[in-house]
Amino acid sequence: MLNFSGIPSELHAPAQRYWEQFEAAILSQTLSHPWDLLPPTISVDTFFQQLTRAFVASEFIAKTCAQRPAYLLELIESGALFEAQTDAHLDAFTAAVNACNTDAELDACLRRQRQMAMIRIIWRDLNRIEGMREVTAELSRFADRVIQTTAECHYRSLEKMYGTPIGRESGIAQPFMVLGMGKLGAGELNISSDIDLIFTFPEGGETNHASRAISNQEFFIKLGQRLIKSLDTVTADGFVFRVDMRLRPHGQSGALAMSFVGMEDYYQTQGREWERYAMIKARTVAMAGGEQQAEARQLLGKMLQPFTYRQYIDFSAIESLREMKGLIARQVQRKGMNLDVKLGEGGIREVEFVVQVFQLIRGGRDARLRKRKVPVLLPFLEQENYLPPGAGSALLEAYIFLRNTEHAIQGYQDKQTQSLPIDPLGQLRLAWVMGFDTWDSFFETLSRYRHCVNAEFKAVIAAPDEEDSIDQKALTFWMGLWEGSLQGEDAIHALEAQDIEGAAALVKNLADLRESRAVLSMQASGRTRLEAFIPRLLHMLVQEALQGKLPLTVAETFARIEPLIEAIARRSAYLVLLVENPTAIHQLVMLCAASPWIADQLAQYPALLDELLTPESLYAPPDKMSLRDELRRDVLRLSWDDLEGHMEALRYFRSAHALRVAASEVTGALPLMKVSDYLTFIAEVVLEHVLQLSWEHLVERHGRPRRSDGSVDATPDFVIVGYGKLGGIELGHGSDLDLVFIHNTDSNLSTDGERAIDNITFYTRLGQRIIHVLNTYTPSGKLYEVDMRLRPSGNSGLLVSSLAAFEKYQANEAWTWEHQALVRARVVAGDERLAEQFEQVRERILTRERDLAALRVDVRDMRRKMREQLGSESKSKNSALNTAKTPVLFNLKQDAGGIVDIEFMVQYAALAWASKAPGIIRYTDNIRILGSLEEAGLLDAQSVAHLIAAYKAYRSTGHRLALQRQEAVLEGDNHFLTERAQVTALWQQLIDHD
Template sequence: MPLSSQDRLLFPLPAPTAKIPAALWKEMLGPEPPLPAAELADHPLARAMAHAWKYSPYLKRLIRDDATRIARLLTEGPEAVVSAALAAVTSLNVDEMSTDDVMAALRHAKAAAALATALADIAALWPLEDVTGALADLAAAAANTALRAACRDVTGTTDPTGFTVLALGKLGSRELNYSSDIDLILLFDPGKLARGRRNEDPQTTAVKIAQRLVSCLSSRTAEGYVFRVDLRLRPDPDVTPLALPVQGAEAYYQSSALPWERSAFVRARPVAGDMALGGAFLADIRPFIWRRSLDYTVVRDIRDMSVHIREHFDQTEIDLYGYDVKRGRGGIREVEFFVQIHQMIHGGRDERLRLRPTLAALKALVETGKVSPKEADTLERAYRFQRAIEHRLQMVDDAQTHSIPDDEETVADFARFCGYRSERDLAAALKRHGNGVAKLYDQLVEPVASETRKVPLEAQALAGWLASRDLPPTDGVPVIEKWRSGRYRAMRSDRARALLEETLPAIAEALARTHDPRAALMRFDDFLSGLPAGVQIFSLFQSNPALLTLLAKVLTVAPPIADALRRTPELLDTLLDPGAAITLSDPTLLAESLELRLKRFDDLEGKLDEARRWVAENQFLIGVGLLERSITPENARAAYSRLADLIVPALADAAQEAFSRRHGRVPGADLIILALGRFGSANLTAGSDLDLVFLYTGEHDTPSDGPSSLTAAHYFNRLAQRVITALSAQTAAGGLYEVDTRLRPSGQQGLLAVTVESFLAYERKEAWTWEHMALTPARVVHGPEDAAARLLEGIKEVVCQPRDATKLRKDVLEMRAEMDTHRPASSPWDVKRRRGGLIDLEFIAQYLALREAAEGRLPPLGSPATILGRLTETDLLPQDVAQSLASAYDCLSAAQTVLRVGFDSPPQTADINAGMAATLSRCLGKTSLRNAEAALSKTCDAVIASWKTVFGAPRPPQREGKA
């Protein structure tokens, strides 16, 4: 039966199918084999055994050595043999055994597991994960048993408290290859480690334990060895002892470690000894491994390492003879580097990528949008194939080799051991997989700068160079000389300045492509002046040249975004995360991302900082999407609103959790947060504040159940203030939202939080007309569903109550005139307050909703857009007027959304830069700012005309000289 696509993926080398001569059965299994000849003929392990017998001297020896082991393999399967070997290692009674007996038992178990895993691999019974996982589990168990024996020899007790064994490399990720070293780092806590028999100092004791541990595992005896141990990944291995004090190691990794050591620790885990000590150490150095900002310095460092490896092995091309499947071009190491580069770039921000196994991490990279499914398929197929070849190489003689032999006869035999008819077929497969990996890897680490693009150093030549790129020499020369001088903090290191020189051509090209190159240059200078460091940002630009073009545009078009970038350059990271836009557009993924970010912190302060970072990143992404036209204004407002919808309840819960530690909870009562205004309409823009009303269920005098009890009224008023602080306070991570609570009952004079019943009673009997208007976009954004439903039902009743049409009209017009007096429009681009602007549209929508809701002709609750849209389905206004109002709201809302990205307050026409002018013009479907402004005025005029149709009176003018 042909292999399925999935089988070809999991088992890239075919299982042996050749018929086995009867004489070979007797030679392998003796005159009385454990199974009848007929069963042996079709038994996959028996065929694998015959295959190994022919091509692997090492496996042939293991088959000969122990008939009992072979019988168990054939009758019970490899799982049973490996499980028994693992159980034998973990159950050794080290206290009652000599060291020699422990070593012999470990080697016997290793031989059993080695044969079982090899035959399961050859027979295509186990995929790669099972083979490597079985070997890794045995290695971890053997290390723990050997450590207990070492501790007994040195300290008199088998208790390893204060001594931990960290596994790096393939043991750390449970991907151990067939004849692998195990990469260990040995650490100890001087205050917890037991004293040596001679009462030595802790360092001496720890080194003696380390020496005996290594000897127990690595020494060759008559039974062979267990695993070779490599301790060279510890800090400064040439000068440091075999075991290091945990505090010293932590200080090293936090301050002095090299980039490749970060890569090593991506797969680190404690495997033996004091597991709590090892786990705590890895937790302490987590900031060293997983950096919050996207760190593209790792691309350069690993690229340099790759070039060195390729040069050392002289394998810039993939050739069968002598090809190193681990370190050669397109080999195993490049697959691992490809995955680890992405992990180290993005893993500090996304915990889902912090996976040790290569294939599991590759799958996570696909799921988070960092790597395409096609790329991942190429890498996974190559990785499984190359690991299978690596295992066959090592099975031949149990040698730690990764290279195809050099001579034709040996290669021909090896090809057949791998299931190929000829070495030509093996060569074709190696090239196909290797070239696929090499192409993807080269694209990832390809250098950006070239020697032919160097920027002149002398001022005169530099001036000419700038002029040839349409950049102003008068401003450009002193600015670049300032960068080169190291005057800015980001430019003080030699490496930062070297990276600057390599990146300058791309920077110049990006600045020159903007609408105003001089302004772009000066804003880029302003951006660099605020950076705390330069190496990472220039490495980022090198790895992502298109980012420079986008950055230059943002710096010149949208000053508020530029200011945010200067304060927090890490915001650029969001643009490089392919999954960020997908997450932003999907409410479920967005909620999950916030939950993942906040759950890292147990304290309220940590949650507040992280919430601000999360909102800032997503708001930045929305703003840039608007400027790049990848997000429509309508979708942008929905996205801004989704962020607030998630943040408000998350921080309300966090604030209440902290508050309840002292004051407990009020039995039978819950906090409810009502959103009004633009938040209620789910129509937020950049910089929008949140109109909130805080309510609670239950009775106002019910006491809380905490150590410091409060009545419900005091409890929820104080809790509401805590929530407001959580949402609005400036923290180390910046600000979040301004909160406006003036729409609560009795406004600023009223209690901050009242019961639901009190709120509804006030709205029914005491509220002004404008307060009922404010209720039309009401939404509950926090609170139990049943209580929220009851509250909204009560609000609907308030909005739908019968009204005197004449009084309603009079109240609405007086309220609008009051707003004109106190807060008139400040410019023609004040699309919110100008005559015929958004506030006029909102008044029309809310007035009609209050007037018609009782008859069911318009919805009692909904955003202005919803109400105006429904208006077109009724005969309340002429159809052309209703359609004009709905279209005007869409047009003005779009202009407002774009303007709020570029300006903190409405600009004058003269203050709109060329880049924003182009963006606004496109938004309004025009080719110039003058035409866009005219179109805006025409839209507002249509609203003014409609005002008379709705209210029966002209829209009064605003103050003279205003819009």
Template sequence: MSCDTVTSSTLAPALAHSRYLQRLFTRHPDLADETAAHLYQPFSHAEMSLRLLNDSANDEAAFKRKLRRLRQAVMARLIARELEGLADLDEAVHTVSDLAELAVQHALAFVTRNETRPGRPIGEDSGELQELIVVGMGKLGGRELNVSSDIDLIFVYPEDGTTDGDVRLTNHEYFTRIGKKLIQLIDDPTEDGIVFRVDMRLRPFGDSGPLVCSFAALENYLITQGREWERYAWIKGRAMTGDGDALMQLIHPFVYRKYLDYGAYQSMRELHSQIRREVQRRDRIDNIKLGPGGIREIEFIGQVFQLIRGGRVKALTQRETRGTLDELGRQGLLPAETVAELQMAYAFLRNVEHRLMYIDDAQTQTLPGNDDDRARIATSMGFADWAAFTAALAYHRDRVTLQFEQIFGLPQEATGGADDGAWQQTRDGEQAPDALAAKGYRDATELARKLAAFASSNRYQQMPDRCRQRVDHILPALIGVAAGYPNPDDTLSRLLGLLEAIGRRESYLALLAEHPQTLNRLAELYSASPWVSDYLTRHPILLDELLDARLLYQAPDWVRLGKILRQEIAELGDDTEAKMDCLRHFQHTQVFRIVAQDLAGLLSLETVSDHLSALADLILTVTIAEVWRELPKRHCEVPRFAAIGYGKLGGKELGYGSDLDLVYLYDDPHPDAPESYARLAKKIVTWLTTLTSAGALYDIDLRLRPNGTSGLLVSSIEAFAEYQRKSAWVWEHQALTRARFVCGEATIGAAFDAVKNDILRSERDLDALREEVVKMRERMFETHPPKPDDVKHCRGGIVDIEFIVQYLILAHARRFGDLTGNLGNIALLGFAARDGLIDAGLASHAQTAYRELRRLQHANRLNGTKPSPATLATIADAMAAVRTLWSQLFGEPADE
């Protein structure tokens, strides 16, 4: 078989499909042989670079020829490989992107090397050499370039100044000259064609703007003139030459907001409408890029989430469409099945797009109208005929359209019956009690007054127009929804407080307007708990949590969440403030999810406390690691340091808003250890307690450390053990009964447990112990008198039970070692009864009392109301049993 026969056979599918390839091989038969010989080898970046080496120093014609011949070779092999089934979409887009990037870089180097008379451009402020930054936009920026695409470029340089050569030019003039010549080298048609068509319309001010701009000019433009569609365009912006990092630092805050930018929905919706009108005007319904269910709609789906969340989630600031879709699935922002459908549709449409372009090397995304080309497309896509192909195409476009409309469709009204005039009457200066009363509001006159005060307030009157329009749209729906709850007046009053707090934050208003289904969930929470409504009003970024009930009510997986938190922290590099805010956002989100599940009746009180304690443990663990990593002059890579939790943290009984009682220990012989760990301890407190723009984390109480407020912030394990054995008060040993190792060096945790067990199992004078416990209890009454409705401090209440358990541990752990287990007061009361230390009946009543009193305490936190006498009467017998038990143990009556 001859060489020509082998070549023809190998390239048959490509030649049958591509008239461009037929013409190219007719003109360059040697290229056909080369393509066949290397068909099973992708055209790599290295191979392209090798072909561009040793370009003629000053021969522009030769350089142009080399670029264009390279493009022909790349296209020939890529077409042949794809149509032979040897290359996939990834190879196609990356190969063409590599070609474009190398062409730009070599063209810039060629022009710069030969533009010598003006000399070198020097920055007027830095005095440093300036370099042109060529930014690839669109699909080039995302490394997903079409095989016959334009390349969208923007030219930027860092500083103004002048050149230092024989012909002095301003830097702007110099880089304008460089930019024009670069375009000519790539875009000018020669007998070998072009390399790429260059489109510069995405630059500031478009065709009417200067060809190049400095950092200062670009920043000023983005701040004063930048439009929403430019944010969308710059998502894919990628510097291919020069100081790309500095440029991206300038661009990032323009594209990605620090807050969740739900206003992007409307902006993207408007942009899509403009594109759709243009498609219809030009009769481009068969355009697989811009038509319904086309490539652009898939890109819009990814990019709207990027605009909304990219400022918070760094993983969403990537440029490739498919990578973005995968990340949306990982983040739980799109269901896995939706991501799979969009990925399949994207690959199908992009493959069709390439096959359309392969026919004549033309930039087209429109389906052909003639039978021959239709047959080419169907066959190359693996279908028997055009009808089978169009059926598959319609399926994918329909799936894209469905997903697009679900995400971008105009929001529907919230259920619950929108207000039918109260807000409109109020805005018109009328009183609206009748309209409110008709919807079931109890004190309609007072509520009408509150609405009128809101409407006439400076906060509402001075809102930006878009914000006020959003409020006017949302508030009638909230009036209607709130009316459906048992306490409509309180619910609406709390919701008005939220609107006042977010009234100038269009993003939050946009979230509620774009997702009116969240209003029911919002009103439910605001109706259920003033604590939750206050929490959400202080942290409105949590409104985002209302969007997905699956996430909101999903049981926390602390191992997985810990990995997510650490990854988010790691992506922030050395930005301490951003890391502190990240911790706060994470903690607030998890607390909000826990309380939402709590109010929905999905969690027991014990489970709530377990989750809140696990959350605090995780925050402490990550904080210690990050603070140590940032600490200057640290003497070791991993700190030999531990955090010990006392009180509610130690007992895993944290509630909403609980302080963290902590003691810090270390075990490190290094001479710098005391100073290093003291600085670490101070920094930890700063990280946890500082009020940042994202709020606060925890209040920290360190008074339980050895020697209290006069003691060192951190102690060696030896010093701690010595203090506990020789100097600690009885009340400190009481506190030790609930202490536990939280995080840090595990060997210190084991050493602490050994000290704790040794102390708790020490021999004690029981009479002296009883006396000290009673004295401590009486001392507490000085600041917390025993009021009947104070379930914590009343006689027979929570503190009495805790003191009983602590006494039993200190008195009897020497004989009954199971009392030293950190298992909670209910379990320990059971152990004490089993061991014959207290009456089993009284123990059972005390367990009931403790469980119910904690439940009432928890409810008080959420509802802001004290338990009623009727409620307390239901556990009166259990509390009386606690008082009896107190009297039996301590030889004195525990009066009511």
């Protein structure tokens, strides 16, 4: 009945022999023939094609069916052999296990069910009814259910003997928790895999038995021992799963089960890098007994996450993975395992390493990298440019081929091996199963895939010296200079011989750094990393200087970088990041040479070094929607109640993008207007998130504000209004945020929570919370400096105003300068409906008819006071008291003809003429308001062009000075003479005339 069509003749005999034994067993046991049990959807021909393939490719299936034909007949009759795994299949397994009354019955049942499950899964795999992903997922789900059901049986049994384990602190029943590691944790179990497990439980304490109480740990150790025995012991019926417990804390010498406290202490104090690697795939696969299982599962995950994933970009993980791979490679060579498709060169493990390198390095920042399945992550890594175009898909194709090969090897005899067969018959069988006519054609394809994998693996994880293009002779020279073996006059002469300016200063800088406390206190491993970095840095500095690309000398640029080196000396993972990435060293050199502000930012926040790795994103500003998406991804891992986590994430987000803006500006990749747009978008996205974060906090504590119609505020009935540079979309580096908070709530009602407060208090606290998040210093600094003085009545006014109160104040009490400020006001975050209402109020106030003479006087007098207090004349007068000769200064912002003169003229024009031309106040930025004034025929084109050109020139210079850590004050009387004259002339024409 077997159909050997298309199957090599050498493979026929064993399959035929097992088929004959199967038929004889059916006859002797008076069982039904399989074709009599087939469902109507499966033809006899199809069945025998599948059967023949299974018997030829898997001695395990053929032999098991010959010895226990009832297994196959039951799978056929139930239809399970021809269906994808369902909950019903797993529930039937659970019911069979729960019907057992003794441990012996349980163990026998488990083995019987396991044999049937493996027949079904291998059958469907070999016949390609299911792909690799489905096969591994079904195996993993089956293993999960086996562990879960068996653990529950033993928990109940031990509970009868010793009572229920009760937590010492909580007083509640404690669950037994099983962490699945490796391929089980990832949900990618292979055909004949060990299962790597760790047993844990939340709390210590004792069981509640009246006379036989034992400690919780003893209870769970006994439970773990019983679970292992049920799964791992080989009996006449075989085994269920081989269990490996070596990944638990302290390995084989550690306790079989450990409480959360013990686990946390171990991983915080003794956890090793390879354990981080293992923990990436950790998953709670089973929980038995106890209460509050969901809470326990969540707590365990939260506890293990900081050990597995660092908050910073952790390139030191590469070193650990290299060491691990080197150890495996040496084992492979020693044991002659070069043909092992898992551990050999270009094997499955190398694909996993490629994925896990990025998980370990960046998983702390990017929660999307914490997925466990390799086939899911490979396309993502390519999509996000962690891997080059095409690499992710090529690795995935190779991975699937390698895993199918592994399954074909293991499925033959249900043995845990990944070694390619060396006998001709075995080679022919494997090649045929994989769809090839000959072993040579199969091996050629396999070798091609392995070569692809190994090439990508080396590209990701290879030691830098393997690919280092730096001349080793040059590195030796720079190492001698750094170590001090070349010093003093000899060092200076050697540098001068290479045409290096400032040689003496560089030698001194290196000596100072070498003797600094930060370097002297470094551990040996960190010192090694520093010794790898400094020569590469010096080489890069000199190369760029000799090519004329540095605006400073080598010594001056090194001096700017030196504070960063001291800052990262004790966090040497950053040194690894730089050594591993010559591109990052290049960007570091160029940006620090261009701007001391950037150098200071990097020294203050070394985590920003990660931004130097990808010049494509460093110099390519995202739009506002992309910024929102990026921030959402950054906080994806955080719950709303994790205020500290959100504050740190927000500060990194803001600092990282501020660095990108500065890098784009100093290199000329971004024009002035785009710089301001980018900085403003950053602030707006941050404010949107801070508003939501503060709202979630208050809602959790007090409920939602009620409305007069009986409903509640689903979202904040609240807006943040940006004034000044934020409102005008003109933020600069380090700009404050001028904010006003407005609500539209019913003041007579309160929130709907258990700790209800009135609506006004709720929104006042919301404003306070926003300021707290923005203003508080954390290890990453302050998010933004906030100025609330522009709110109604200034510092003496309410922190949060109702829209009605705001309009009343603006209409009846506000000074002219407050209406000037309103010209540049706009809603930057909050409720859209309230934002529209605010804009209507703004328009009503700004379009009022005004006495132009009185308006000119108010604007002129305010401007005169500002010049007297803030302009360079007042400073010059004070300086003249102490010096005989005072340099001529021009304050870009405050002096006559400067930025504020232009802004005041724009504001005057808006207030003076908006009543007859409302379109001029549609925008809040000076450039577009000036354009609107020209369109409305209120200012001539030449005047507008002069003002816009001067305004851009001043602001551009101001930005450049800020990035050089200099004040916006120019020395000398020859700066912007034409622009100042034009602005001053227009000032006199518009405002300063009688």
